[in-house]
Amino acid sequence: MSRPRALENIRVVDFSWVRAGPWATRWLGAFGAEIIKIEWPENERGRLPSTTTPQKLEVNLNTSGNFNDTNVNKKSLSLNVRSAKGLEIAKRLIGISDIVIENFSSRVLQNWGLGYEELCKIKYDIVYVSMSGYGHTGRHHHYTTFGPVAQAVSGLTYVSGLPDQPPAGWGWSYMDDTGGMYGAMCALTGLYHRNMTGQGQHIDLSQMVASVPLNGPALLDFTVNGRGLRRAGYPPGNRAHWPGTPLVNNYRGPTVAPHNAYRTHPGEYNDWCVIVCYSDEEWQRLVQVMGAPSWATSPKFASVAGRLQHQGELDEQIEAWSMTFGKYELTERCQAAGVRALPVQSAEDRVERDPQLCHREMYLPMEHPALGLHKVQNAPFRLSETPASNHLPSPLIGQHTREIIEGLLGYSHEELRAGFADGTFWPTKRARFAYLEEMLQ
Amino acid sequence: MSDAQPLPGPLAGLRVLELADETGQFCGKLLGDLGADVVKIEPPGGERNRQVGPFLDDIPHPERSLSFWYYNTSKRGITLNLETADGRQLFRRLAATADVILETFRPGFLASLGLDYESLRKQNARLIMCALTPFGQTGPWRDYASSDLLHMAAGGEMASSVYDEADVPNAPPIAPGGGNAWHMGCHFAYMAIMAALVYRSVAGQGQYIDVSIHEACALTTEAAIANYIYRGEVLRRQTGRHHAAGPTPRTQFRAKDGTYVCALVAGRLNPKYVKDLADLLDSYGMAGDLKDPKYQDPAVIAANTSHIIDDLVANFIAGLPAEEVYHAAQERGFTWGAVRAPEALLDDPHLHDRGFWKEVEHPELGRNFIYPGEAAIYNGAPWRISRRAPLIGEHNTEIFCVELGLSRGELSVLAENRVI
Numbered sequence: 001m002s003r004p005r006a007l008e009n010i011r012v013v014d015f016s017w018v019r020a021g022p023w024a025t026r027w028l029g030a031f032g033a034e035i036i037k038i039e040w041p042e043n044e045r046g047r048l049p050s051t052t053t054p055q056k057l058e059v060n061l062n063t064s065g066n067f068n069d070t071n072v073n074k075k076s077l078s079l080n081v082r083s084a085k086g087l088e089i090a091k092r093l094i095g096i097s098d099i100v101i102e103n104f105s106s107r108v109l110q111n112w113g114l115g116y117e118e119l120c121k122i123k124y125d126i127v128y129v130s131m132s133g134y135g136h137t138g139r140h141h142h143y144t145t146f147g148p149v150a151q152a153v154s155g156l157t158y159v160s161g162l163p164d165q166p167p168a169g170w171g172w173s174y175m176d177d178t179g180g181m182y183g184a185m186c187a188l189t190g191l192y193h194r195n196m197t198g199q200g201q202h203i204d205l206s207q208m209v210a211s212v213p214l215n216g217p218a219l220l221d222f223t224v225n226g227r228g229l230r231r232a233g234y235p236p237g238n239r240a241h242w243p244g245t246p247l248v249n250n251y252r253g254p255t256v257a258p259h260n261a262y263r264t265h266p267g268e269y270n271d272w273c274v275i276v277c278y279s280d281e282e283w284q285r286l287v288q289v290m291g292a293p294s295w296a297t298s299p300k301f302a303s304v305a306g307r308l309q310h311q312g313e314l315d316e317q318i319e320a321w322s323m324t325f326g327k328y329e330l331t332e333r334c335q336a337a338g339v340r341a342l343p344v345q346s347a348e349d350r351v352e353r354d355p356q357l358c359h360r361e362m363y364l365p366m367e368h369p370a371l372g373l374h375k376v377q378n379a380p381f382r383l384s385e386t387p388a389s390n391h392l393p394s395p396l397i398g399q400h401t402r403e404i405i406e407g408l409l410g411y412s413h414e415e416l417r418a419g420f421a422d423g424t425f426w427p428t429k430r431a432r433f434a435y436l437e438e439m440l441q
Numbered sequence: 442m443s444d445a446q447p448l449p450g451p452l453a454g455l456r457v458l459e460l461a462d463e464t465g466q467f468c469g470k471l472l473g474d475l476g477a478d479v480v481k482i483e484p485p486g487g488e489r490n491r492q493v494g495p496f497l498d499d500i501p502h503p504e505r506s507l508s509f510w511y512y513n514t515s516k517r518g519i520t521l522n523l524e525t526a527d528g529r530q531l532f533r534r535l536a537a538t539a540d541v542i543l544e545t546f547r548p549g550f551l552a553s554l555g556l557d558y559e560s561l562r563k564q565n566a567r568l569i570m571c572a573l574t575p576f577g578q579t580g581p582w583r584d585y586a587s588s589d590l591l592h593m594a595a596g597g598e599m600a601s602s603v604y605d606e607a608d609v610p611n612a613p614p615i616a617p618g619g620g621n622a623w624h625m626g627c628h629f630a631y632m633a634i635m636a637a638l639v640y641r642s643v644a645g646q647g648q649y650i651d652v653s654i655h656e657a658c659a660l661t662t663e664a665a666i667a668n669y670i671y672r673g674e675v676l677r678r679q680t681g682r683h684h685a686a687g688p689t690p691r692t693q694f695r696a697k698d699g700t701y702v703c704a705l706v707a708g709r710l711n712p713k714y715v716k717d718l719a720d721l722l723d724s725y726g727m728a729g730d731l732k733d734p735k736y737q738d739p740a741v742i743a744a745n746t747s748h749i750i751d752d753l754v755a756n757f758i759a760g761l762p763a764e765e766v767y768h769a770a771q772e773r774g775f776t777w778g779a780v781r782a783p784e785a786l787l788d789d790p791h792l793h794d795r796g797f798w799k800e801v802e803h804p805e806l807g808r809n810f811i812y813p814g815e816a817a818i819y820n821g822a823p824w825r826i827s828r829r830a831p832l833i834g835e836h837n838t839e840i841f842c843v844e845l846g847l848s849r850g851e852l853s854v855l856a857e858n859r860v861i
Binding site for chain 2 (some may be wrong): 004005007008010019027051052053054055065066068069095116129134135137138139140141143144145146147148149150151152154155156157158159160161162165166167168169170171172173174176177181182184185186188189190191192193195196197199200202203204205206209210212213214215216217218219220222223224225227228229230235236237238247248250251252253254255259260261263269270272273274276278288334335338339340341342343344345346347348349350351354355356357359360362363374375377378379380381382383384385386388391400403439
């Protein structure tokens with residue numbers, strides 16, 4: 001590879017599992033850091049259970065599609081850290097690394113004897129990022145989260161839905177994705193600070209706490225104006241404001257109409273298009289795109305106040321028109337006239353039909369030894385000198401154990417074999433994959 | 442304890458020029474709160490986000506937008522009209538001193554003013570310039586107009602979020618609120634800038650970064666893409682829980698106080714979990730038949746999943762306030778939580794223990810206000826809000842006169858000519 005990498009020569013000891021931690025180190029890997037994922041097959045969460053194994057393959061530790069996408073750009077070391085010998089090897093690895101990252105419960109690493117003070121004794125300027133549910137300090141540090149629980153407790157679930165209905169929430173672990181973002185952001189910030197000052201540090205990230213600042217303006221409306229979100233008309237669905245309720249800003253930008261999702265032809269599950277008009281001028285452009293029907297030229301829709309007041313009728317009329325077009329054709333017609341419109345897109349739409357993502361090469365195929373050739377999600381940023389890239393498929397479990405133990409740490413091949421025999425590198429009673437047998441030859 | 446100066450943040454010493462609207466201002470805040478000197482450059486009269494509510498005491502005014510306040514902490518503010526020759530010349534002088542420029546103009550705009558990266562780097566080879574735009578600098582949608590809602594549609598967020606048909610028939614796909622499309626773009630932009638800074642700290646060289654908000658959103662739907670790529674599945678939306686290829690048991694239950702609890706039970710019902718669950722329910726005298734030894738048989742559990750979830754767990758939660766369920770369950774090791782409105786967080790003792798809420802002074806108002814704090818505690822170089830959002834042109838004198846050496850007379854001429 002001819003281009004330099006932003007994180008050339010940076011090594012990360014990655015104890016993370018499930019989703020948020022691995023999503024963080026995926027990006028450090030894309031920037032060129034060497035990610036050493038420490039795993040143990042008896043106690044693994046992320047590869048199994050798998051709901052993304054192709055129908056034609058057996059579900060096992062190496063066939064989760066989502067694991068593959070979440071763990072590209074990494075190497076896997078199978079290591080029993082709960083044994084004295086395994087812990088010693090982990091410490092030797094930390095001694096030649098720059099970053100330690102994990103997303104266990106708050107006291108796990110400390111209980112292993114790998115708390116921050118111990119890490120510093122091993123590597124004085126280590127950057128340690130802990131990504132626990134509630135953080136390492138605070139009275140509820142022992143509470144646990146998955147994305148949906150962090151979203152519920154932090155107020156993020158509440159901001160989704162329709163008035164007088166239960167919260168609709170987020171249909172996925174938004175805070176596993178976003179918690180992962182913060183894990184990577186913390187690691188990069190700590191690394192930059194280390195490069196500038198020579199000082200490492202422990203960065204104590206909490207998935208629940210990280211969710212709270214994402215409601216900033218709503219929280220200020222409460223702390224400054226005393227207005228909470230338990231109020232008539234909130235949350236207003238896709239609208240900026242729910243008709244018939246007090247006119248207040250709902251924290252998604254300007255209070256305008258139209259601002260909604262509209263059904264499109266042929267009316268199937270994901271046939272919707274979103275249309276927003278930020279000004280009278282944009283509304284008049286939409287009127288022209290619709291062919292200036294008589295209802296749309298009524299004075300009651302001419303002003304933003306009128307459109308907000310008559311949103312029910314406005315949305316019905318727009319939908320009667322939008323139903324006559326497919327969502328992509330509708331998008332093109334609107335955007336060509338300067339009207340804000342985009343289709344609701346499923347995963348299939350994004351991968352197969354989105355012309356922008358296609359042009360930007362968002363999904364490029366990559367060969368994986370167990371899964372075969374599949375598209376992998378690319379990076380949303382292009383760096384001119386140090387492009388981020390997917391250069392390794394996700395590792396098979398333990399795939400790089402020999403490379404790391406012998407090549408990097410300098411143990412002999414006999415010591416590798418002994419470690420397999422005594423349960424340090426693989427459970428003694430567990431069947432070994434063929435590539436592990438080959439490693440021992 | 443000494444009265445030594447507080448530790449500087451991890452980005453202390455970095456100079457960032459921010460030319461950002463609602464799409465990018467959060468990235469500037471992320472940098473500023475971690476110690477960078479972020480100079481926000483607004484057009485004369487102020488950035489249009491100052492017109493977005495809610496406003497202090499509901500009085501609309503460009504210095505009273507709470508949205509602007511929140512997203513522009515820890516920045517200094519100047520005004521500059523880049524569409525004048527003097528404005529461009531001053532901007533070039535500032536760019537010569539900058540480590541990072543963050544800009545959110547439409548693709549090609551800065552180049553049309555002769556302020557593209559290639560020309561700015563000639564006077565500053567260490568400069569990092571990040572363009573954060575709705576669709577990136579290239580491609581068929583490059584010039585499309587967007588909004589938070591539009592990004593949540595095209596990015597896939599809406600295709601995953603809504604109600605069960607039984608809860609709200611015929612509901613449209615719903616985009617969660619709060620402006621999270623901008624957050625997603627800014628998180629990735631921050632990462633890319635930091636990676637470029639790490640590289641520069643070693644190689645000495647800056648670079649240009651093109652970030653797409655659409656791509657950031659398309660990357661933020663967890664396993665939806667993998668479900669399609671590996672299994673061809675298009676997922677269905679469900680109330681308060683994960684999208685799925687087929688229906689899954691509910692996880693959101695109404696509590697006695699009318700609010701909700703998120704209780705992740707389905708998929709976890711093994712004998713140990715059921716025993717712990719029986720103990721939790723029994724501590725309130727609500728275990729029903731769950732303590733019956735028959736529930737230590739996985740087959741019996743499987744046959745009674747609906748009874749356990751829809752009768753026992755639902756009734757238990759219906760009998761208690763949501764906060765009590767949350768804490769009682771967590772103390773026994775259950776990953777459950779109360780579905781809170783954001784304002785409830787002000788009373789959360791855990792956040793208080795972490796020093797999360799920050800008092801920020803607004804000296805021109807003679808008042809202090811409480812702001813949300815940090816996602817993560819940086820133990821060696823702390824996060825802090827160094828100042829409230831800048832007033833319009835608040836630091837014009839400080840930056841143009843003190844730092845760039847303009848005279849007061851020159852500053853007046855610039856103001857008269859709408860350059861600042």
